[in-house]
Amino acid sequence: TQLLEQSPQFLSIQEGENLTVYCNSSSVFSSLQWYRQEPGEGPVLLVTVVTGGEVKKLKRLTFQFGDARKDSSLHITAAQPGDTGLYLCAGEAPYNFNKFYFGSGTKLNVKP
Amino acid sequence: DAGVTQSPTHLIKTRGQQVTLRCSPKSGHDTVSWYQQALGQGPQFIFQYYEEEERQRGNFPDRFSGHQFPNYSSELNVNALLLGDSALYLCASSFGGQGDTQYFGPGTRLTVL
Numbered sequence: 001t002q003l004l005e006q007s008p009q010f011l012s013i014q015e016g017e018n019l020t021v022y023c024n025s026s027s028v029f030s031s032l033q034w035y036r037q038e039p040g041e042g043p044v045l046l047v048t049v050v051t052g053g054e055v056k057k058l059k060r061l062t063f064q065f066g067d068a069r070k071d072s073s074l075h076i077t078a079a080q081p082g083d084t085g086l087y088l089c090a091g092e093a094p095y096n097f098n099k100f101y102f103g104s105g106t107k108l109n110v111k112p
Numbered sequence: 113d114a115g116v117t118q119s120p121t122h123l124i125k126t127r128g129q130q131v132t133l134r135c136s137p138k139s140g141h142d143t144v145s146w147y148q149q150a151l152g153q154g155p156q157f158i159f160q161y162y163e164e165e166e167r168q169r170g171n172f173p174d175r176f177s178g179h180q181f182p183n184y185s186s187e188l189n190v191n192a193l194l195l196g197d198s199a200l201y202l203c204a205s206s207f208g209g210q211g212d213t214q215y216f217g218p219g220t221r222l223t224v225l
């Protein structure tokens with residue numbers, strides 16, 4: 001059983017569409033990170049959110065940390081084929097340095 | 113500035129064998145974490161090394177062991193390999209305390225036949 005549940009598992013959309021990926025848990029995390037992973041490579045960090053209710057924007061990507069620090073969302077505006085990849089959320093356990101629990105990921109395919 | 117490097121890239125072993133995977137952290141980093149990523153899953157935390165000692169451990173059996181050297185590089189050893197150990201093994205490095213950014217290497221793809 002995954003500590004972090006991501007939804008949807010798969011998403012196939014057309015270029016220009018908007019999408020939201022969700023990361024939910026019943027546990028509280030001291031921070032939450034979002035990564036993107038390409039085939040054959042390690043995950044690459046996109047953002048870290050630390051404060052409940054925090055919203056961070058990275059160009060067309062908007063990340064939100066839930067008020068209770070148990071869930072997060074990633075919203076992509078006007079998706080592009082270059083956004084294709086596996087999106088992973090990872091929660092950092094409280095009082096455990098850099099011990100992260102990953103969700104199973106959302107595989108995004110953006111068609112031109 | 114080299115990022116996190118891992119070797120080998122790919123490895124094929126048979127059941128019951130032992131394997132050693134290696135990781136060199138990003139320059140300036142002193143903490144190394146190892147993750148196992150099965151096909152279609154997110155990475156699962158195996159353990160973390162800091163100052164040459166295991167600081168954290170996930171829910172993995174004792175067949176999984178590790179080591180960190182004075183230069184901060186690290187090894188992951190797996191004994192008595194099982195088919196279920198087939199996965200991508202990722203190393204991540206960071207510096208010091210809570211919330212610091214982890215940088216992942218490209219991983220070692222282990223196949224157990």
